[in-house]
Amino acid sequence: MNWEDFRHWGRRAADWAADYHAGLRSQPVRAQVAPGAVLSALPDTPPEGAEAMQAIFDDFEQTIMPGMTHWQHPRFFAYFPANAAPVSVLAEYFVSAIAAQCMLWQTSPAATELETRVCDWMRQAIGLPDGFTGVIQDSASSATLCAVLTMRERALDWQGNKAGLSGQPRLRVYCSAEVHTSVDRAIWIAGLGEENLVRIPTHGPTRAMDTNALRNAIVADRAAGHLPAGIIACTGGTSAGASDDIAAVMDVAEAEGLSTHVDAAWAGSAMICPEFRALWAGVERADSVVMNPHKWLGAQFDCTTHFLRNPDDLVRTLAIQPEYLKTHGADGIVNYSEWSVPLGRRFRALKLWFLIRAHGLEGLRELIRNHVTWAQDLAKRLEQTDGFEIVTQPMLSLFTFRHLATADLDAHNQDLLNRINDDGRIYLTQTRIDGALVIRFQAGAFTATAEDVAMAYEVITELAGAG
Incomplete structure (x- = not known):
């Protein structure tokens, strides 16, 4: 690829990125592939000659993307967020081009x-x-x-x-x-x-x-x-x-x-x-x-x-x-x-500069405050729902809970978590509190809305009932 080719593919990459983010809500949050599936689809040996960019791009879409967990999904409620605001992505584009x-x-x-x-x-x-x-x-x-x-x-x-x-x-x-x-x-x-x-x-x-x-x-x-x-x-x-x-x-x-x-x-x-x-x-x-x-x-x-x-x-x-x-x-x-x-x-400072200027501190404060409020509201709803226990109360936008059952509580909640993540509409993770396995929720996705957090309640209670 030369820089004239890059001009064409750079535009295509920008279009792809915008389309990707626009369609995230229709995708399962966590990758739905079996271990080894991506590896087995990749050639065992490297190519001796140059390959066409279109072929590389096609393989990216068909082989790589199905094996990606969507960290920018608005219903990614696992771990902590690893947000990438659009303006930050743009800044990284410039950083990569300058390559200092x-x-x-x-x-x-x-x-x-x-x-x-x-x-x-x-x-x-x-x-x-x-x-x-x-x-x-x-x-x-x-x-x-x-x-x-x-x-x-x-x-x-x-x-x-x-x-x-x-x-x-x-x-x-x-x-x-x-x-x-x-x-x-x-x-x-x-x-x-x-x-x-x-x-x-x-x-x-x-x-x-x-x-x-x-x-x-x-x-x-x-x-x-x-x-x-x-x-x-x-x-x-x-x-x-x-x-x-x-x-x-x-x-x-x-x-x-x-x-x-x-x-x-x-x-x-x-x-x-x-x-x-x-x-x-x-x-x-x-x-x-x-x-x-x-x-x-x-x-x-x-x-x-x-x-x-x-x-x-x-x-x-x-x-x-x-x-x-x-x-x-x-x-x-x-x-x-x-x-x-x-x-x-x-050159990490550039994306932080772009981000602060493009959103302003007040815009970023609104993001944080919304996530905290929505997580606290979800915790209250679960606490008021029969069969659920809030194990640790919200600390900012993070809390833990479990579903009660007569069976082994650890095994029951691990099974519930597995079914939630296999369902694909939301993504949660587990932790242990005083030795007991609990389910962990945190709101932090940059594009999350109150409706996305409300869906978490629907998915959790629906699948708990299905168990």
């Missing part, structure tokens, strides 16, 4: 300086105070890894990267069982070891970390000769929206001299609405905070904003400056590759 590697200021000054600006826009939007500085990471997993590596280095007086962990006391990091598994992976990759991720019990309706137990665990670890390094708190945990008492966690961290990271990957988007900020009161005292515009706000994946109270600590942890990466003759610049694990960086 934005690792350093000099490799694309506009990319670096736009990132600085839109991160500060997001800081203001979610209510973090002056003094926090932002960077765009690929995902919350990477931001959490950066936070854990910085905790490690600070605890070891910046000697971990140089001398390694051999001969050092055990470094300990504290969190509840409600945090995302990205925390576990960060602990593995940072070399701390799973046994040194200390799980603190939770309590209360918000399933918050017990800060008395947290304090006792730190004291016990010091007495055992271990080296406490940091605390990871969460606002809006993945399973059921668990939210720690951030202010109380910060009290413990400050008293013990520990670094802190707040994972608000999903719920952080809701903080553009001032009325929800009580959920993370005290966050301004954290060292590191992460939230994902690529979840609820509509910035196409991947786009994570990572806010730091003292970015110098992160740069000290990660920066490597060989001669070939130095920028001479330019003072006061930022090289964001020194703020993240990968050297290479995509």
